[in-house]
Amino acid sequence: MTEELKNVLAEFDQLSFHEFIEKYQPYDLAEMVTNLNYEDQIAFFETAPQDLGAEIIEFLEPELQYRIMDHLADDSTITLLNDMSSDKVVDLLLAIHPHQAKILMEFLPEDYREKIKTLMTYEANTAGSLATVDYIGARKSWTIDFTLQHIRKVGHDAELVSYIYVIDTHGKLVGVVSLKDIILQKPTTTLEEIIKEDVISVSVEMHQEEVADILTKYDLVAIPVLTKDHRMIGIITVDDLIDVIHEEATEDIQKLGGSQPLVEPYFKNSVWSVFRKRIGWLLILFVAEAYTGNVLRHYEDTLEEVIALAFFVPLLLGTGGNTGTQTVTTLVRAMAVGEVQFKDFFRVMRKEITTGVFLGLAMGIVTLIRAQILGVGFDIGTVVAITAIFIVIWASFVAAILPLILHKLKVDPAVVSGPFITTFVDGTGLIIYFTLARVMLNL
Amino acid sequence: MTEELKNVLAEFDQLSFHEFIEKYQPYDLAEMVTNLNYEDQIAFFETAPQDLGAEIIEFLEPELQYRIMDHLADDSTITLLNDMSSDKVVDLLLAIHPHQAKILMEFLPEDYREKIKTLMTYEANTAGSLATVDYIGARKSWTIDFTLQHIRKVGHDAELVSYIYVIDTHGKLVGVVSLKDIILQKPTTTLEEIIKEDVISVSVEMHQEEVADILTKYDLVAIPVLTKDHRMIGIITVDDLIDVIHEEATEDIQKLGGSQPLVEPYFKNSVWSVFRKRIGWLLILFVAEAYTGNVLRHYEDTLEEVIALAFFVPLLLGTGGNTGTQTVTTLVRAMAVGEVQFKDFFRVMRKEITTGVFLGLAMGIVTLIRAQILGVGFDIGTVVAITAIFIVIWASFVAAILPLILHKLKVDPAVVSGPFITTFVDGTGLIIYFTLARVMLNL
Incomplete structure (x- = not known):
């Protein structure tokens, strides 16, 4: 497709260019533009119709x-900048050098520039940082007819016209009217008669994850963003929140995998930045795991006497770690999507421990069989099997209780990653193993 | 809030009931209704305004x-059923007993019943299963004025009126017109003049995850669903796809945690069903891990001679497993959101192996220090440190290559869970460890 676009651009023929771009979606055209060389990129935006260019x-x-x-040309830049939605302008201005941003801002009309400057002050990942000012506002007293005229005037620039936000003279949000309702009413009806006053809104400083949760819960396509004194600063549209939902799930997955989340998409991170995101947890886990060395040295005599005990160390610890990872990932995710809360503490513990007991018994049986196959003698086999039962139950218990407690302490439960549980179970599992061995084998 | 609702219902006062329900969103009212006793639930829907009841x-x-x-009463059921969006009706009919479904279907007008029956035939998790027939259709030849009249007539039942879908006489989708465009045009303009013919659509049998990807990519709020011969069967709205995005992320997380995904929300699963979702992978991993026993028995003499080697087994395997889990979770997620594809094979391998080398060197150094603290002698310490370097690089390599290959083989890469990599690294890591030990210590 990119090749075709190149040829069309080379022809310098407006008509065939327009025919070409009409065949594709803005997203697809953007992909092609990315792959063009620099001159062609400029030529593309010089030729493309204005509003499509912005899209x-x-x-x-x-x-x-x-x-x-x-x-x-300055004219084209002015049109592009003013036609882009304000949240995208803010993203652009924050990403480039402040000096460059200052120059670009000169292209904006003064009142819009002030709005943009305000939007730029909101912290990353908050509702304010996602807000766009391109919504349609109206007054309570307006008639349907007048509102429709207003929409015809300003609607071209609005991101989403499904909702009209009714604002009072202090800039406070008083209610919302859907475009559907406007069309369904008589021209002389005033907005006051059909306004819905209880609007779901979010505050500027709310974290984006919480905003996404609210949108998900109430099935909305846009949420108004308000300051503390209820003044409306903009709306967040569903497409931006879908990106947030993807991002937050990615972060949770990376945390559950035992690394600091990468802020950028995969290939945007340098080796050095990936290294830094991973080495931290690796070192912490290393220190936590290191005491397995002390445990084993402590039981050196037992180990020398019955070297066969060593054969099962990776198997027992591995099985414990696997069980713990299963539990912790399921539970942390259930907490992230709001299915489980701290108040469910006892229900969760009962469920996980009961499951753990059954899993433990099952794994105990296969461990016993495995020990017989390896031919280590029935007494050692019994020790190993009973250890398997205990380790699986113990891993289930730890993996269930830790995320719940962290959640209560307002720490992100995803800190308890699979590797974290595995490491924790390794050390404690060894103690269980050798204690049982000493007692049962009279060492 | 539920208590308040109970009291309001007990008063039998229409006015205060309406005042109460106006204060809340449908979602919140639904939560309260769930907590009411049975009689109050019936009373609620007998009293609530019809369209709100359906919501x-x-x-x-x-x-x-x-x-x-x-x-x-039958009348109320008829209104509720007909006011609900068709995808929710389908969900209801598929969840209850076929006999009950048959009775409920009698309440639907015949042509609608036929549509619902067709929707019920689409497989779960496909585009067809998410489609609703409550969209607004129009003809090319209609004028804006006529279209607006049509919307006024049928718009009440539509799920979303932001888009009007233009259908030909064969039921085929020919294009889309946005409500915004309709309002911005003169009443005598025909839809043909403003229609957008290149519409992003999906086929009935497309998997819901793919549909969600398309919606995310193109920033849409609804997607039309077409049969193979391009006939329109309905639309999927963004709110349903947001649920899909959440579901799919949850599934990926559970798979990465080494268990079969739970289909239902956390508490909806019985202990027995959770057990079944987990035991499968636990047993597979157990069998895969079991050969660590053979490896250790094979090196029994080496182990007896230098028992101190055993002290580092959990630490080395743990570190390898952790590195592998970090890589695999990051990569599998990057593939799920489309940031990484098989064509990026060499870029990924280069990035992960380079990172692995740096992580390996760092972990090698701390392992050497740890060995000195445990006082095992410099020769053994060196063996352990070099093993750490190799195991970390090896884990990075395996964790990078396996998901890529599975993706190529069209197997879900999330099968390579953290526990899977950990298990794989455990066995192979032991071989690396003892081979190095034998060579370097001349055993």
């Missing part, structure tokens, strides 16, 4: 957006 | 939906 450039990386705008 | 009942579990409908 397409929104899908590009901020660095590329800037490079293109920097080389377009 | 609320959609948030309840199918079993409860059926129980309520079963005890309402």
Whole structure:
């Protein structure tokens, strides 16, 4: 497709260019533009219709957006910038050098520039940072007819016109009217008569994950963002929150895998930055795991006397770690999506420990069989099998209780990763193993 | 809140009941209704305004939906069923006993019943199973004015009126017009003049995860669902796909944690069903891990001669497992969200192996220090440290290559869970350890 676009651009023929771009979605065109060489990228935006240009450039990386705008005629840059949705303008301005941002901002009309500056002050990952000011506002007293006229005037720039937000003279949100309701009513009806006053909204500083949860819960397509004194600063649209939902799940998965989450997409991270995200937990876990050395040295005599006990160390610890990882990933995810809370403490513990007991018994049986196959004698086999039972139950217990407690302590439960549980179970599992061995084998 | 609702219901006062329900969102009212006793639930739906009732009942579990409908007057059930969106009706009918479903279906007008029956035939987790027929269709030749009249007539039942779908006489989708465009145009314009013909759509049998990916990519709020011959059967709205995104992330997390994904929310699964989801992988991993016993028995003499080697077994295997888990979770997620594909094979391998080398060197150094602290002598310490370097690099390599290969083989890469990598590294890591020990210590 990119090749075709190149040829079309080389032809310098407006008509065939327009025919070409009409065949594709803005997202697909953006992908093609990314693969063009620099001159063609400029030519593309010089030729493309204005509002489509803005839609397409929104899908590009901020660095590329800037490079293109920097080389377009001022007129084109002004149109592009003003047609882009305000949250994307903010993302662009925050990503480039402050000096470059200052130059770009000169292209914005003053009142819009002030709004953008305010949006730029909100911390990353908060509702404020995701808000766009391109919504349609209205007054209570407006009639349907007048509102429709207003929408016709400003609707071109709005990101989403499914909802009209009714604002009072202090800029406070008083309610919402859906476009559907507007169409269903008589032209003389006022918005006051059909307004829905109880609007789900979020505060500027709310974390994006919480905003996404609210959107998910109430099945919304946009949420208004308010300051503490209830003034409306913008809306967050569902597409931005879908990105948040993906991001947050990715972060949870990386944490559960025992590393610090990568902020950027996979290939955007340098080897050095990936190294730093991983080495921290690796070292912490190493220190925690290191005491297995002390445990084993402590039981050196037992080990020398019955060397066969060593054969089962990886198997027993592995099985314990696996069980713990199963429990912890299921539970941490259930807590992340709100299915499990601290108040469910006893229900969770009962469920996990009961499951753990059954899993333990099952694993005990196969361990006994395995020991016989390896031919280590029935007494050692029994020790190993009983250890398997205990370790599996113990791993289930630890993997269930730790995330619950962390959640209560307001620490992200995803800190208890699979590797964390595995490490914890390794050390404690060895103690269980050798204690049982000493007692049962009279060592 | 539930208590308050109980009191309001006990008063039998329409006015205060309506005042109460106006204060809350349908989702919140649904939560309260769930906590009411049975008589109050019936009373609630007998009293609530019709369209609100349908909105609320959609948030309840199918079993409860059926129980309520079963005890309402037929008139109320008919209204509720017809006001619910068709995808929710399908969910309800598929969840209850076929005999009960048949009775409920009698309440639907015949043509709608036929549509519902068709929707019920689509396999779970496909686009067809998520589709709702409550969209607004129109003809190319319609004027804006006529279209608006049509929307006023049928818009009440539609799930989403942001888009009007233009259908030809064969039921085929020819294009889409946004409500925004309709409002912005003159009343005499025909839809043909403003139609957008290149519509992103999905086929009935597409997997829901793929549908969600498309929605995410193109920032849509709804996607039309078409049969193979391009006939439109309905739309999927963004709220249903957000649920899909959450579900799919949960499944991936559970798989990465080494268990079969639970289909139901956490507490809905019995101990027995959780047990079955976990025991399968535990047994497979047990068998895979079991050969560590053979490896250790094979090196029994080496172990007896230098028992201190045993002290580091859990530490070395643990560190390898942790590194592997970090890599595999990051990579599998990156593949799930489309950041990494098989064509990136060499880029991924280079990145992960380079990172692995640096991590390995770092872990080698701390292992050497740890060995000195435990006082096992410099020769053994060196063996252990070099093993650490090799195991970390090996784990990175295996954890990077396996998901890529599985992806190529069209197997879900999430099969390579943390526990899987840990298990794999345990056995192979032991071989690395003892081979190095024998060579370096001349055993």
